[in-house]
Amino acid sequence: MIAEKGTLNKGYMGTILRVDLTTGKVKTEPLPEELAKLYLGGRGLGAKILYDEVKPGIDPLSSANKLIFANGPLTGTLAQSCSRWMVITKSPLTGGIIRSTAGGSFGAELKSAGFDVLIVEGKADKPVYLWINDDQVVMRDAGKLWGLLSDEAASALRKELNDEKIKVATIGPAGEKLVRFAAIVDDRRTASRGGVGAVMGSKNLKAIAVRGSRKIELADRAKVQEVTRNQIAISQQSPLFQGFSHLGSPGVTVLLHELGIYPVRNFQGGILEGFHGNLTPDKLEEAFIKDVHCHNCYIHCGSIMRVARSPYAGKEVEGPEFETVWSFGGEVGNTNLGMIIEANRICDDYGVDTISAGNCIGFAMELYEKGILTKKDVGGLELIWGNQEAIIALLKKIVTREGIGDLLAEGTKRTAQKIGKGADKYAMHVKGLEIPAYDPRGAKAHGLNLATSNIGASHMTGYATQELFGIPEPAERFTPEGKGKLCKRNQDLMAISDSIIACGFPFLFGWLGIATYKQLLPAATGVEEFSDEEYLLKLGERVYNLERAFNAREGFGRKDDMLPSRFLTESPKSGPVKGHIFEMDMMLDDYYEARGWDKETGNPTRTKLESLGLKFAADELEKIGKLSE
């Protein structure tokens, strides 16, 4: 295969790889320069391709959906913390656009093989895997891999291809079984939100193995190095650096628990009895084995953990991240760290999102508490808060779709719809995506992002560091006023970051950001426009609005930018957030105002879309009667 190359060959490889699983056809296309300049890479490029190629109304788990693996212009280069990879597709959990991102080194390897983007379309008639060895791209039988755990599949592939250096993105058994929050796993890093693994499973694609040896050219290598050097030096001065580069995200657990926004028992409370001394970093320290890191990242926030004592002693795990310390901790009323690590292992091995999985279990426990689910319904499990055996047993049922697990594997939204009996009151999701470890009542811009995010309740699409860490400047967290503008800015900035694809952590801590991007991007690519802060901000807003147009085309609107009623009407029973509710309607108005969107529909206007170079989206929405004026 001779790859067709676009004209952008600094930072970018200039080539899109397209594989049709139905026909087995492989082709390459030049990466259009215009597209890269307007959408940068990763999330932006993925959104544009998805918008253009996936028409409204299709079933996300049908062959009509596409799975887009995207790199960014800094992936695989010496730039630090910028080699994550991203999957963009239509989510089987939300029915809207999803972008899910992972660290590891699969993306850098894919780029080394010569590709900025891999578009997987169609559906194989039996399990297959893709083997991308530079120019050689083949689809092969994966009969023997089907059913293997994620790490087993990666090992088996390395053995079959007789090369231990190949990088593998694979699904586990949960992806094969179309668990709606199944993940794609790259060693122990996962692209896990929104069911990207289920889309891969629905295409009968077990894994993608890649090995590349192409060189990534840079426009001004010395400049990239210089900026990187400064970036590292500055971040290391940060008081957060030490803790973060050791234990990673769980280091923030104490802070968030103190703020009362670490949700407890399916978001009923904000204080977990027994938290101290059990889920605090000193306890993590006991299981800590060593630091690990993604491709070209000096932060090494990853930790290899292993539980020393039974019943959870055994296999090594990477993680848990903060979110998992919550989803299998506070959310399910558990304070045993060993159990959290074991649950993390099961999620990684079978390939599911730890946030949705733990949230679904907490949801089931509350339904059990309220009598909506009985012991008989849940296969005899005693689903009371903190019952470790029951939690692990239920998780295993979910990842294998056994008994009640088959229902919960549909996610909280669909499960509630099927159960009826008022269960939806306890389903803690937005747009179908389960809410992560933050109580929106205790951080309003943060909560507003959870409500309005295009992909559903993702903390990573507009994290309000101002409210939680005082970075870059503090914002009072309980105040609803002015949070629309703050939320919009956070979301647009994150859209730039995600299009690069830079890691969320240094971005949130202020170690990476637009001031660095505007130096790194032109130095890597030679595209002078990228040195203009306004240009980049507009690009971020463009990406955000195009995703919104994708969703609008699918019928999304203001009704979907909605937190569960619990947050709007109840206040937590204890802790610092007691007495606070979420001022939903008022904040939505404020947000749409800041976005320049129509307050009634919650969708972009022609004026806004045209100002961002998205006339094509305005025209299409108008044609189907979904454009607000």
Next chain:
Amino acid sequence: MIAEKGTLNKGYMGTILRVDLTTGKVKTEPLPEELAKLYLGGRGLGAKILYDEVKPGIDPLSSANKLIFANGPLTGTLAQSCSRWMVITKSPLTGGIIRSTAGGSFGAELKSAGFDVLIVEGKADKPVYLWINDDQVVMRDAGKLWGLLSDEAASALRKELNDEKIKVATIGPAGEKLVRFAAIVDDRRTASRGGVGAVMGSKNLKAIAVRGSRKIELADRAKVQEVTRNQIAISQQSPLFQGFSHLGSPGVTVLLHELGIYPVRNFQGGILEGFHGNLTPDKLEEAFIKDVHCHNCYIHCGSIMRVARSPYAGKEVEGPEFETVWSFGGEVGNTNLGMIIEANRICDDYGVDTISAGNCIGFAMELYEKGILTKKDVGGLELIWGNQEAIIALLKKIVTREGIGDLLAEGTKRTAQKIGKGADKYAMHVKGLEIPAYDPRGAKAHGLNLATSNIGASHMTGYATQELFGIPEPAERFTPEGKGKLCKRNQDLMAISDSIIACGFPFLFGWLGIATYKQLLPAATGVEEFSDEEYLLKLGERVYNLERAFNAREGFGRKDDMLPSRFLTESPKSGPVKGHIFEMDMMLDDYYEARGWDKETGNPTRTKLESLGLKFAADELEKIGKLSE
């Protein structure tokens, strides 16, 4: 197996692993606290164990020799550039002590398995490999691995053990065939000097596979982090950082060529015609694919290179290092970088030292030039300077011990002895170890180190950065006066660094050094003595003197601290060093004076040994009549 643990369990694992290949017996011993305090780790600990356990007069390639793999107290920790590993044994090239070190990640993994030191003794009756999986240590048949190239053997082991994460130290076919400068390979990093791979081959030990999951405890983790952070920040301010972290050691090629100390045609001259534009960094850039790094090192000086054009297009190589750009460049009169990369690949695949290999070929070429070797002697090769085909062909003969290669595989010293006819005049070695890429006439303290180094002509045992880079302060390079003291200090400091085992590069550039070590070591180990600069300097001197005592016991002395006569009587034909010779005798006197050694024998006195806590060595040397008073 339950590992016996010593009391030092911070920084150290507290355990020595001993494997007897003759009997297959495996045992563990506590690491004696006293030993760790006096010898630190790596080179120091290895020297003490070798001194105690390997009695004088044994054949290095017999079962009586021992192969000691040693880690240091910072190996595998978050300290940066400190996770190299080291092999200490009796050298089949010199008959004296050798320490050879490699990067990669084998050492960190061995430590994670729980071991500070691995002592391999005896000899298996057929090819075996060791498989160290935490506590499980077994010796297994390596019949199928025998004959495989180093990377093939590592792949086959990962496949056989069904775990792509195992780390492997292996020999290639050259080690099996007892090429006297055979290396041990850890992926593409090698412990290559002095024939450590031949010792491994003589024991029928093809490889060691290791996988560990133990935690390394630190006495004060926050302090280690803080010091590391500063170390990184300071190094990144260095003007050398940018180039070094990109292309690594070949970046210094231009400087050394300008200084006229990049030896040409087996050290006949100092200027290579066609050097510019062919062996300069711009040319390396063409083959550069990506940066790589050793375990826990932010510098990523390693480069993956691949030649784009035939006849050397093909397999990826890590490197070449500066030394290889010389040994297959200037030394053999070649200016084709592609050929250097191909030679590097052959050396790594078959497992030999690139310095000795290139030096042996340059030696053969000069013998051919002088008529001492004829075309018939060398199997019909036209051994003229720069004849690429002949160089590659001869290298292949050496690594497979075919024809003339069987003779050259013995190293320059033994080859010259066997050939006679005055060939020894052209054998560029000290103590049997081939001289690396520095003309001693153009940097006197540097040359003095090459002459006096305990392991033979190693630049890394006392690199005179003062003369070559002006670090930490400039020293006039042609002046012989005062260089004894400078050389001693450089050697003692390097002995500390090698006992840690810190990487030589940041050490030479001043990014790591005693000021950092005295903070890192107590923070990691809790041993307060390590915070005392004087204590550390004495420790370095102790290690240096103990190695010397080992050699003295084998019959080494002043006669062996000798550069080839070429440097003492001839001056280079061109370049900046023209007109300079090496003032051997005067400088040796000055050096022994600085060392407090006997000028006649070149060996330590009782006074010196006792002052360093080495009375046992003084007593033994006296008993066998080898102690100077």
